[in-house]
Amino acid sequence: MKLKKIAILSLSLIYSMNAFSIAKTITEGDFISPENTYLNDNPINSTSLSSSPMKNEITRPILDEFVSDFYIYHMNSYHHSPSDNSEKTVEIIRITDEIIRKMDKEIRKIIPKENFDIEKTLITDNQFRDKSIDLDNTSGNFKEAVLGYLANFSSHTDTPILIPNSNEPVSFNKNKIDNLANTKNKILIQRHHRLPDSKLNELEKNILRGKGVSTPKETVLKLEDNFVKKITAIQNKQEEQDQERNRNDNLLDQKIHQTINKLNRHIGETNENKDTIDNKNNINKNRTKILSIEHMSNTNAVNSNTNKTNIKTNKDNININKNKIDENADAIDESRITIIKNTNNITENTLQINDIKENTINSVDINGVRLPLKNHLSHLYNQQSTGRSQFNALKENFEHFKSDTQNRFYKVEKRANQGIASVAAMSNLPFTDNATFSTAIGIGNYRNATALAWGMQYRINENIKVRASTAWNESNSWVSAGGVGISW
Secondary structure: HHHHHHHHHHHHHHHHHHHHHHOOOOHHHOOOOOOHOOOOOOOOOOOOOOOOOOOOOOOOOOHHHOOEEOOOOOOEEEEEEOOOOOOEEEEEEEEEEEHHHHHHHHHHOOOOOOOOOOOHHHEEEEEEEEOOOEHHHOHHHHHHHHHHHHHHHHHHHHOOOOOOOOEEOOEEOHHHHHHHHHHOOOEEEEEEOOOOOOHHHHHHHHHHHHHHOOOOOHHHHHHHHHHHHHHHHHHHHHHHHHHHHHHHHHHHHHHHHHHHHHHHHHHHHHHHHHHHHHHHHHHHHHHHHHHHHHHHHHHHHHHHHHHHOOOOOOHHHHHHHHHHHHHHEEEEHHHHHHHHHHHHHHHHHHHHHHHHHHHOOEEEEOOEEEEEEHHOOOOHHHHHHHHHHHHHHHHHHHHHHHHHHHHHHHHHHHHHHHHHHHHHHHHHHOOOOOOOOOEEEEEEEEEOEEEEEEEEEEEEOOOEEOOOOOOHEOOOOEEEEEEEEOOO
């Protein structure tokens, strides 16, 4: 506890020394209200003071969070609704003309049926920069496409846009855009006149602006007084909690000791009861054993009488078995003689079976010739294999002959059909009999063949005519014919 107090007091002294070392000139007009600082939980994006040193806006404070790392502004401003006089948070995204034009082209590619013109709304018809696009008043596809384009801006741009006075390319913070997509606040897109400087340049500017702010003495003293009061209150509360904890620990220790004493008394009483119960159980066990011994004595007496009777019976049975053994010995001698005879018969039968096997089963009589059965079967198998091979060869040759014959018949039939079609075409050449010279063309068809004919006729005089014709068919074959006619 002493170390905690020393640490807290040291921090308060260090804070006071730094605060008084910064405050050189203090005026009543430089008072900073909590609403205009970043000590509150919801900092706004714009900070203004009532005095002149920071009358201008700090558009990008150091500890603020942005939708984009460089040029997209995430502003939590308050919109007063005239209908219900309530304050509503509005999310504002400011982008430059170059980004507006690129976004307009990409959105038209993604949603070609969308009639909303981003460039016309924010640039052409927005000379005074007082118009904006409310994404909540557009279609769901349009809002999703715009936020998706901003979240993936670097992948849609072939030529990157660079931050002024820096080689850093413009990029977006995808997580912030995703948060905007899920927010219920109104989202506005506004036209901005320029890209901001890089992070480093802007940080330096904000540091220089912050140095110009003087710290009011009254505020520092008030903050220090509140700080000390809070620390004292925390220490008092901690001491009260420590005292309460000590009281609870003492009460708990007393209850634990009382409970342990009660358990010890119960354990002693339980052990005494256990000894008594064990003695009673031992007495019952001994009584049971004595009764068992008496019963066993009576049983043994009965068993002795029974054994005497059984011994006499066994003696009689032994005599009977002795007579039967003598009878069995005579029967065994007779069986031995019979077994010897059967053994001789089996030996003779074995010799006869072997002779039959060699002379009858393993050889066969074919055309008066005695051949071994194994060799004969092997020879038959070889002949059968040779015959099967020859049969397959003949079958293959026959199939080839059959196919070749069918092809020849088809070619002969096709040529015949083509010849008939050629003759039919030449026979239908319409010559003019009255002309001295005439020519004609004809066509003929027969089944699957077609032919084209051409012919000439020359009339030498009224009684003599000369005619020649030729026909061409599908197989590039030519059929020609000619003749002379004489009449008198």
